[in-house]
Amino acid sequence: MNRQDLTLLTDLYELTMMQGYYAKGQHEKVIFDVFFRQNPCKNGYSVCAGLEQVIQYIKNLNFTYEDVDYLRGLGIFSEDFLQYLSGFHFSGDIYAIPEGTVVFPKEPLLKVIAPIMEAQLVETAILNIINHQSLIATKTSRIVFAASGDGIMEFGLRRAQGPDAGLYGARAAIIGGCVGTSNVLAGRLFDVPVMGTHAHSWIMSFPDEYTAFKTYAQMYPDNCTLLVDTYDTLKSGVPNAIRVFQEFRDSGRTFKKYGIRLDSGDLAYLSKEARKMLDAAGFLDASICASNDLDEYLLHDLKMQGAAIDSWGVGTNLITSKDNPSFGGVYKLAAIQNKEGTFVPKIKISENTEKITNPGNKTIFRIYDKTTGKVKADLISFADETFDTNEDMLLFDPIETWKKTKLTGGSYTMREILVPVFKNGECIYKSPSVTEIADYCRQEKKTLWDETKRLFYPHQVYVDLSPKLYEVKKALLNQMSITE
Template identity: 50%
Template sequence: MKRINDKRNISMMMDLYELTMANGYFLGENTETKVAFDVFFRRNPDEGGFSIFAGLEQVIQYLEDMHFDSEDVEYLRSLNLFDEKFLDWLSNFRFTGDVYAFPEGSVIYPNEPIVTVVANIVEAQLVETELLTQINHQSLIATKARRVVRAAQGRAVSDFGARRAHNNDAAIYGARAAIIGGVSSTATVIAGQYFDIPVGGTMAHSWVMYYGDELTAFRKFAKIYPDNCILLVDTYDVLDSGIPNAIKVFNEMKEQGIKSKSFGIRIDSGDLAYLTKETRKMLDDAGFPDAKIVISNCLDENTINSILAQGGQVNAFGVGERLITSRSEPVFGAVYKLCAVEENGEMQPRIKVSETVEKITNPGLKEVYRIYNSEGRALADLIAKKGEEVDLSDSFRFVDPRKPWKVRSFENCTAKKMQKQVLKNGKRTEEAVSAKEIAVYVKEQLANEIWDEEQRFENPHYHYIDMTPAYYEMKMDMLAREDWA
């Protein structure tokens, strides 16, 4: 399958400080010293109860392909910031580290490591920006798409956002993320080509305007596309012109033996709740109860909820700018923080301490387990020290870091380890998973594992992020050190 980066090298997608630090480490430290960085985020967009992890496949591709061309090295040399030995080293650079991650499409929650990079200090420092760029963008759009799809209540949703996206990559990767989040198709043709995802689309207002009169335009379109005849009816007047002309064409097609299940109209302006109700009556009265009604125009989960609550008669939604830009919450906020450094052959924890409590990090290499009750519903996520045994065959005590004084335990529960190794010595460990397969994984989790209370839009239930006693005590011991004062 064709890939976006087959004809370009984006290895220089990094902030300058990554290179200045890498140069400093190269000159002054043992560059073989291993470190670990965690990628995590601090809050769900739109005050939601969860997020959707997306962008992992592009991270893996980037790390496998990462190298610096002669033009890259010459540009860096021109900045007069870097030692020649460091530039020579970059000329032969390849990422050789290990990466652990949640499966792409996982339902994720704040303050748990969705990706962990373990590599030598220089390599680990250089990859920060691209990891965050891909994960922040695609996770944001996938999460927004899931909200829109939930609001649609089983009706089809298509991504119409390319022309409002911030640039080409935002449109292409945004379409991929939207599919992961649950939309059924995209209008972005190149995304369909790259990611083997369904594409869809019919006509624009210019088609109708070109032919001068609506009926002629509709007839010409129906002749070319009889099996997918979705007519845009709001170029002039929906109820007085668009729908009557569409019905004339549908009757002509019906006389030719074309089945009405291929008929439909799209409305892109006006009072969509009112217009769809009136349109449904007109189509039904004309003998076309199977004709689909598609709407578009500045839709998101809130407008869709409102239209349906008013009795709007809609079969499918085309959602554009408010999805592809996540207009209501345009920042995901994942960060890349050092959590461990190799000392005497062992990985020792590191912690970031801040006056802002939310910015204090979870130190050390760790495991994340998703805890399930006997019915298979996810009760909480549990953070443990790397290598720590978590045995749920009996009652298992845990610590709620928000209320550490309470004695709590899991009873009759099972656990699933969330992180798995996706890169070993710089090479992927498993075959790539398609966007469509990832979308199925998302849907299955939300149907079978995640509580409905976490999925509601208003005041969603908080998903607990608990800790084993050993991990919690290690973190508290680090925070209690006198030299933080």
């Protein structure tokens, strides 16, 4: 299966800047960080995803003859530079937080260390991929949380923003906790469970609902979920489904999995009534699945109202993250190598303190409470800093620095969460399977306090700076203010 060549999937300005660097002979290495400033949907955390597709993108970076020819036709690139592009490949290092990890604002999800031209080219596609999949994985986590243990199925392909949004959105949804997807291509490419039974058109193509149900039950006894709302849910759909279940039972056959699906009307009322009818007929193990414009808020409310639903199909609101359809990851310059080979930290200032970047070559340590295994905080430090967990550690808020927390030596553990992915242009990382990533993500969420996972006004996890990083940042800021 051929993937489209994504080398030109970049903003024009990356190429005009590249040519500028090329012409001036600027080949020094730089460091760019990918980070985000706010969790989507006011969530208490995010789930990072998309790294495997970034790896594929980097591996396949290659300007074809046609690409170069197209760029030549724009009339703004020199033959020298086009020659350089013809032989282009990525030669740098990439570090990233593995997919499925819970992450927090302002910490680098991915770090590129490469000659400036290479680091600049890859900005747009990396952001595109990470922003999309992290968004959907995070949104899915919220929906899965609201379902408190019920299975969530991803049903959004028809409303996704194009084929890739459906395909990689399904991938991210599985990472975020969905039990399956309706998307067959996603099933094939990512080896994840595919789900679905029939639509209203199935019912309408038969002379009556009963015949449609009966035909379906005969064909699919392993998974016979009947859609009951084509005509009238409680007067026609549920009674016809029960009739078919009854006949099946009477003939001595059994379903492996069976039940009904509600796709319209008030799901709380209809599910409770349908449950009574199914139970009264002795079908206590028949499941009730619901779909129809669900999101985490409606799901939360339906659960509160005691809806008798045990499985949920979620479409548009999940696959587009409807109330917050972009993740907002950015790619910011953190350091430039000088002639001596040392990385000189760089900072981007802003009138908005929140938008000031963290300079230098950094890494992230996740700090856990030793007793509970829960996340205490994340600590951003320079990449070469080391910490001794037997020592006390004083954490402080990087903006309101008087807010401090002391961790007693021996009471906490630390784990570096940024790992090497590319070294000198070679991929040295093997992505787990999507199912493995999803399992890991489930474990990751267990490291969060309940207060951080709730849907509304969750407690935010601290992301602090090491004292050394804080001092360098402060010095750079002071230097800046003088320059202006």
